[in-house]
Amino acid sequence: MKIGYPCINRSVQCSGSKTFRLASYSEARLKETVANNLSCLERIISYNAERGILFFRVSSDIVPFASHPVCVFGWQGHFRGGLERIGARIRAHRMRISMHPDQFTLINSHDEEIYDRSVRELRYHCELLDLCGLDRTAKVQIHVGGVYGDKPASMDRFVRRYARLGDAVRRRLVIENDDRLYTVSDCLELHARTGVPVLLDVFHREINPDGLSLKESFKKTAATWLKRDGLPMVDYSSQLKGARPGSHAVALDPRRFKKFLADSRPADFDLMLEIKDKEKSALRAIRIAAGDPRLRAFKKGLTKSCRASSMS
DNA sequence: GGCAGTCAAGTACGC
DNA sequence: GCGTACTTGACTGCC
Numbered sequence: 001m002k003i004g005y006p007c008i009n010r011s012v013q014c015s016g017s018k019t020f021r022l023a024s025y026s027e028a029r030l031k032e033t034v035a036n037n038l039s040c041l042e043r044i045i046s047y048n049a050e051r052g053i054l055f056f057r058v059s060s061d062i063v064p065f066a067s068h069p070v071c072v073f074g075w076q077g078h079f080r081g082g083l084e085r086i087g088a089r090i091r092a093h094r095m096r097i098s099m100h101p102d103q104f105t106l107i108n109s110h111d112e113e114i115y116d117r118s119v120r121e122l123r124y125h126c127e128l129l130d131l132c133g134l135d136r137t138a139k140v141q142i143h144v145g146g147v148y149g150d151k152p153a154s155m156d157r158f159v160r161r162y163a164r165l166g167d168a169v170r171r172r173l174v175i176e177n178d179d180r181l182y183t184v185s186d187c188l189e190l191h192a193r194t195g196v197p198v199l200l201d202v203f204h205r206e207i208n209p210d211g212l213s214l215k216e217s218f219k220k221t222a223a224t225w226l227k228r229d230g231l232p233m234v235d236y237s238s239q240l241k242g243a244r245p246g247s248h249a250v251a252l253d254p255r256r257f258k259k260f261l262a263d264s265r266p267a268d269f270d271l272m273l274e275i276k277d278k279e280k281s282a283l284r285a286i287r288i289a290a291g292d293p294r295l296r297a298f299k300k301g302l303t304k305s306c307r308a309s310s311m312s
Numbered sequence: 313g314g315c316a317g318t319c320a321a322g323t324a325c326g327c
Numbered sequence: 328g329c330g331t332a333c334t335t336g337a338c339t340g341c342c
Contacts, residue, residue, distance in 0.1 A: 008336080021338060022320060068320065103333060104321035117321070146323050179333090180324075248334075274334085 001231075001294040002096050002270045004055025005282040009044045016040035017059035025065060027073050034075060037062045038082045045086060049093040053282050055270045057098045062128060067120035076131060087132030096270045097138040098233060099125045107165070108145035108158040115161055122169045129172060136171045137230030141199050144175055144182040144190065151181075155190060162194045174199045176235065179246045183210035184217050191224040198224045201235040202260070203274070207246055218267035230270075236260065237274040248274050252281035254288055261292055268294045 007017055016037045020029055041062065048056055063079075065071045090097060105118045125140045132138075148154050165173065175191075176199040177184045184205055187198040200221040202214070212220065218234075225232045238256055240247040252275055275281040289295045 006334090015337085017336080019319090019336095019338080021318090024338085065320075070320090100334095102321080103323075106322065109322075111322090114322070121321085148323085246333085276335085 001268055001289070001292070002054040003273065003282055003285050003289065003295070004048070004053055004057065004096070004271070005273050005275070005278045006057035006100070007059040007278075009047060009279050010277070011279055012040065012043050012047050014040035014043060016044055017061035019061045019064040022065065022068070022070065025070050030064065030071065030073055030075070031078065034063050034079055035082075038079060038086065042082075042086050042089065045089050045093070045095070047279070048095070049089070051279075051283060052286055053279065054093065055096045055098075055272060057100055057272060058128070060099060060101055060125065063124065066124040066128075067117065076127065080131060083128070083131040084133060087134055090132065090134065096230065096233075097129065097132075097134055098272065099129065099138075099140045101125055101140065101142055103143070105142050106145040107142070107161045108154050110148060110157075119165065119169070122165070122173065126168050126172050130168070136228060138172065139174045139197075139199070139229070139233060140169075140172045141174050141176050141233070143178045144187065147181050151186070155186065158190055159193045162190075162196060170196075174229075174233065176201050177204050177208065179204040179207045181208075183208055184212055184221065185210040188220055188224070196224075197226075197229050197232070199233045199235065200269075203235065203237040203239075203248075204246075214263055215267075218264060218269075222267055222269070232267075232269040233272060234264075234269040235272045235274055248276055250276045252277075252284050254284065257285055257288055261289055265294075 008015070018033050018036050020033060041058065045056070048054070063075050066075065101121050105121045106114055107118050109115050109118070122140060129138045129140070144158055146154060162170070174197045175187050177187050184198070184200060190196060191198050198221040200217055205217055222232045238249045238253055240249045252273065273281050273285055286295070
């Protein structure tokens with residue numbers, strides 16, 4: 001088990017997801033922003049590595065407007081060196097990386113143009129991970145998409161559209177159960193029809209249940225990840241008190257998290273904490289999980305002998 | 313410098 | 328049909 005947080009680190013004095021308005025777009029602005037974002041990402045990776053935070057979600061905003069027609073600049077070549085350097089650092093620390101395009105990425109949309117835009121967005125995410133030299137265990141997670149008043153038809157459309165995605169996208173793409181539309185069971189059905197791995201979001205599962213117990217959900221989603229995909233990824237959060245259902249908590253609730261660790265045994269997975277105070281909660285979670293054999297087993301993996309054996 | 317409105321993109325839902 | 332939430336930050340123009 002590796003534990004991590006998404007996109008933003010509030011302790012490092014920089015942002016790796018700086019962007020700008022479309023109206024301000026220029027090649028100079030893009031170069032300047034991407035250079036800043038990569039430099040900051042490198043600092044965040046170092047921060048995480050020094051503290052044992054070995055799972056991180058890279059922001060989609062590293063290259064603003066990368067999939068937009070306005071962007072004709074060859075950022076891939078221009079920033080190749082920087083991306084390779086960051087990738088080498090990630091690999092050296094055996095970190096797990098994910099990315100999560102936002103809700104506008106919909107491969108089951110009725111609208112062919114929305115599908116095309118979504119494919120461009122997915123290609124951008126995968127290309128970034130490819131340029132970092134990360135293997136297929138670095139995943140790009142999306143939700144299934146819209147229901148459009150007819151869930152079976154929308155799931156059929158997902159299956160057909162998934163088959164049209166290129167290998168470069170399919171090798172990284174995973175789907176996640178969401179808080180309103182598609183349950184864990186829906187995602188499992190899509191896995192059965194496409195082979196796409198299912199990322200379990202335990203908080204969304206609570207809000208949008210389907211009758212499967214937590215243990216069954218762990219077991220069935222874990223079975224959708226092949227060895228080449230790496231350990232299953234799991235998203236974790238808890239309800240922000242007093243807010244509408246689905247709002248993420250500001251800070252980790254230690255008691256609740258301890259119970260989650262106990263309830264999730266013996267499943268092993270990499271855990272993304274979707275909690276608003278980001279790295280603070282990740283550090284707290286790592287301290288709480290310190291006695292958990294799943295985390296301890298990973299620490300052993302850092303020793304030279306284990307590293308050598310894992311490469312064999 | 314501080315503030316508030318607004319930001320590429322889509323869908324679902326409440327009014 | 329319109330406004331809002333989504334996850335939320337931070338860009339941007341205005342004072």
